[in-house]
Amino acid sequence: MKQKINSRLLFISMVVLALATVSITFVxxxxxxxxxxxxxxxxxxxLKNAGITEFVKNEAMLSNEDIRITWIKxxxxxxxxxxANAEYLSNHLNRPEVxxxxxxxxxxxxxxxxxxxMRTFYYAIIMDDGTVLRVATEARSLLNVFLSASGIIIFIxxxxxxxxxxxxxxxxxxxxxxxxxxxxxxxDNSSIVGYxxxxxxxxxxxxxxxxxxxxxxxxxxxxxxxSHELKTPLTAxxxxxxxxxxxxxxxxxxxxxxxxxxxxxxxxxxxxxDIIRLSELDHKESxxxxxxxxxxxxxxERLELLRSNAREKNIQISLKGENxxxxxxxxxxxxxxxxxxxxxxxxxxxxxxxxxxxxHNKNHAVLKVSDSGIGIPKDEQKRVFxxxxxxxxxxxxxxxxxxxxxxxxxxIVEIHDGSIExxxxxxxxxxxxVYL
Numbered sequence: 001m002k003q004k005i006n007s008r009l010l011f012i013s014m015v016v017l018a019l020a021t022v023s024i025t026f027v028x029x030x031x032x033x034x035x036x037x038x039x040x041x042x043x044x045x046x047l048k049n050a051g052i053t054e055f056v057k058n059e060a061m062l063s064n065e066d067i068r069i070t071w072i073k074x075x076x077x078x079x080x081x082x083x084a085n086a087e088y089l090s091n092h093l094n095r096p097e098v099x100x101x102x103x104x105x106x107x108x109x110x111x112x113x114x115x116x117x118m119r120t121f122y123y124a125i126i127m128d129d130g131t132v133l134r135v136a137t138e139a140r141s142l143l144n145v146f147l148s149a150s151g152i153i154i155f156i157x158x159x160x161x162x163x164x165x166x167x168x169x170x171x172x173x174x175x176x177x178x179x180x181x182x183x184x185x186x187x188d189n190s191s192i193v194g195y196x197x198x199x200x201x202x203x204x205x206x207x208x209x210x211x212x213x214x215x216x217x218x219x220x221x222x223x224x225x226x227s228h229e230l231k232t233p234l235t236a237x238x239x240x241x242x243x244x245x246x247x248x249x250x251x252x253x254x255x256x257x258x259x260x261x262x263x264x265x266x267x268x269x270x271x272x273x274d275i276i277r278l279s280e281l282d283h284k285e286s287x288x289x290x291x292x293x294x295x296x297x298x299x300x301e302r303l304e305l306l307r308s309n310a311r312e313k314n315i316q317i318s319l320k321g322e323n324x325x326x327x328x329x330x331x332x333x334x335x336x337x338x339x340x341x342x343x344x345x346x347x348x349x350x351x352x353x354x355x356x357x358x359x360h361n362k363n364h365a366v367l368k369v370s371d372s373g374i375g376i377p378k379d380e381q382k383r384v385f386x387x388x389x390x391x392x393x394x395x396x397x398x399x400x401x402x403x404x405x406x407x408x409x410x411x412i413v414e415i416h417d418g419s420i421e422x423x424x425x426x427x428x429x430x431x432x433x434v435y436l
Contacts, residue, residue: 005175009168010161017160021153033121036139037108040123043067044135048125068136072098072124079131092134097124101132225388229271229403233264240264274404277335278387278411288329288415295324295333295365295436296358302337303356309342314351317341321358326365326436332412337367339405340432344371347430364418364435375426384422385410409434 047069071080076093078086092098100107101124108123124134240257243249249257296319303319310317326333337356344354352372359366376384388403409432413420416436424430 005168005172009171010164013164013168014161017157017164021157032139033110036121036137037123040067040108040121040135040137044123044125044133047133047135048127066137070134070136072132072134074102074130074132095122095124095134097122098132098134100124101126101134222387225403226275229388230268233268233271236264237261237268271404274408277408278404288332290327290329292325293328293330293333295326295328295367296321297323298330298333299337299356299358299367302334303341306338306341306345310345310354313345313348315345315348315354316352317345317354317356319356319358321356322360324358324360324365328416328436332415336409336412336434339409340367340369340434343405344369344373344430347371348373352429361435366433366435368431368433370429370431372429375428376422376424376430377426381422381424385420 068083069081070078070089070092072078072092076091076098078089078092080086081089093102095109097107097109100109105126106124108121111120111122112118118138120136120138122134122136124132126132240261244254244257300319303317307317341354341356348354348371354372355368355370357366357368357370359368385406387407410420413434413436418434418436420435421433422430423433
């Protein structure tokens with residue numbers, strides 16, 4: 001990462017340096033051209049005002065000049081040229097600057113010189129007698145200017161590259177320092193971040209770190225709980241089987257112990273099935289296919305099957321509400337209803353009641369399961385959806401509870417982007433409302 005940041009900062013610096021060099025060269029050359037043109041205009045005005053004839057009479061006065069002076073008649077023939085014999089020069093009427101001077105009073109143009117990498121600037125002005133005075137000078141082309149300064153430019157570029165390398169290294173260290181500090185003290189929320197812009201990023205890293213730790217602890221607790229929950233019925237099965245195997249019990253007790261073995265085996269199967277189902281809900285890569293289903297009809301079907309469990313404790317189950325369409329998966333709705341109603345029966349009292357209500361609430365389908373059971377203490381209500389958490393552990397095991405039913409309910413509701421509300425009072429009953 002450090003090397004990538006260094007190389008990218010250096011690359012950006014090189015691009016900026018190249019663009020700056022080219023831009024400055026063009027700007028400088030533009031100013032240089034303007035200055036050359038301005039000097040030619042001034043020179044032409046001076047010659048016009050002083051009188052060109054005076055300069056023509058005094059050739060020596062012009063011999064050291066860098067400026068070429070040409071005096072042209074109205075027909076385009078050259079009267080005088082300080083750089084060549086006027087008799088041998090061609091007609092200048094077709095020259096753009098001369099033509100413009102005759103027409104508009106002044107004219108100027110720039111042409112590539114025969115000399116390599118040189119440009120000739122021309123400026124022409126009309127005289128009072130109708131003739132035209134043209135002044136010209138050679139100046140370096142853009143390429144010539146650039147090449148002539150290439151030595152100093154290369155030196156400056158190398159110097160800037162060296163500086164950029166040191167600066168990019170310094171900036172990289174400064175940028176990564178807060179991240180390094182965070183890595184060294186990721187559990188310390190009071191550590192200084194360094195850059196305000198990095199605070200959300202670092203807070204997010206801390207949150208993810210905490211989530212990972214919490215998830216790891218949850219898995220560790222889950223593994224410990226699974227081991228404990230599996231060990232209990234397995235120990236009972238092993239103990240009863242050993243007594244029967246060693247003929248340590250009479251015939252009447254054998255029947256009782258066999259029933260206990262079957263009961264613990266059933267509990268073991270239920271526990272394993274619930275663990276597998278939770279694992280499927282935890283790691284499901286794709287959402288199950290959802291279709292439009294009538295929640296009331298499914299609840300009605302399930303309650304008919306669950307009433308047999310309720311009769312053993314003389315518990316009355318009732319259903320009220322109305323037809324309510326919900327986008328869901330039928331298997332999940334069956335699991336949801338079964339777990340809630342079985343829980344309401346399991347933790348109920350003799351001659352109690354379980355009431356199931358299906359209704360609408362704005363854009364939600366609402367399933368409410370109420371019972372007249374033992375209730376849940378206030379300080380334990382937030383934990384009832386945790387895996388293997390039981391309010392009454394001995395009662396749950398006696399009635400075949402695995403402690404995973406409400407955890408499965410919570411997962412199913414989360415898959416539906418729904419929510420759960422719980423209301424309970426000790427010895428008065430519990431009401432769980434699910435919004436899908």
